[in-house]
Amino acid sequence: MPGFVEVTHQEWIAAPEPLVRQQFADLQHHIATGVHSKVKFEVLSESFKRARFVREVRLLGRRMRDVYVREFEPDGTMLDTAISGPNKGATLMFRFTSSSLASAVGTVVEINVRLPLPRFIGSLVKPLLRAQVRRAVQRAVAEDKFDLEIRGYVPAQRGLAPAD
Numbered sequence: 001m002p003g004f005v006e007v008t009h010q011e012w013i014a015a016p017e018p019l020v021r022q023q024f025a026d027l028q029h030h031i032a033t034g035v036h037s038k039v040k041f042e043v044l045s046e047s048f049k050r051a052r053f054v055r056e057v058r059l060l061g062r063r064m065r066d067v068y069v070r071e072f073e074p075d076g077t078m079l080d081t082a083i084s085g086p087n088k089g090a091t092l093m094f095r096f097t098s099s100s101l102a103s104a105v106g107t108v109v110e111i112n113v114r115l116p117l118p119r120f121i122g123s124l125v126k127p128l129l130r131a132q133v134r135r136a137v138q139r140a141v142a143e144d145k146f147d148l149e150i151r152g153y154v155p156a157q158r159g160l161a162p163a164d
Contacts, residue, residue, distance in 0.1 A: 003116075003126070004114050004116055005114075005117060005129050005130045006112070006114045006115075007112070007113045007137055009111045009137045009138060009141060010110045011109050014106045014149050015107060015153075016106075016107065017097070017098045017107045019153065019155065020107040021096045022155050023144065024094055024096075025070070026153075026155065027041050027043050027046065027053055027070075028043065028046075028156065029153065033147070035143050035144060036143050037143065038057060038139070039057050039140065040057075041053055042054040042056075049071065049072050050070065050071055050072075051070040052069050053068055054066070054068075055080075057136070059129075062086075064085065064086050064087055066086065066090070067083050068081060068082050068092075076095075077094065078096075079093050080092040080094075086118070087115060087116065088116070089116045090113070090115045090116060091112075093110075093111070093112040094109060094110070095110040096108075109144075113137055115129075
């Protein structure tokens with residue numbers, strides 16, 4: 001049975017929860033505006049509660065191309081699961097919680113990444129992989145935060161994530 005690398009990160013974003021949830025779920029917006037500079041997306045199918053897409057990234061110097069299924073749980077949690085590719089079985093879970101900071105309306109986004117370890121990854125490389133995944137998650141959420149707080153994400157009328 002393969003091992004896993006797991007990374008959890010929380011970030012406060014100065015925007016209301018429904019808007020943050022929608023921005024995180026909006027694959028077309030991410031593609032059109034290049035929100036994530038080091039990630040490529042290709043949408044295969046998309047509906048209000050589910051999406052199927054290709055996600056391409058570099059990890060440990062290797063290009064990884066995986067097919068993911070995105071589903072929304074009743075509480076608004078977004079779960080991406082790799083169904084094929086080198087990271088098959090990987091999950092990215094996004095939880096959104098309303099929160100205010102110094103009387104500013106905002107949202108805490110909790111991101112949990114669970115990545116299966118390739119068979120050739122030994123115990124010495126695992127901490128390096130965890131550190132790289134942590135940096136990638138922090139960079140990605142910083143790009144989403146910039147998109148929401150600075151660029152000013154405006155949702156398309158197609159609305160993909162359940163908004164309450």
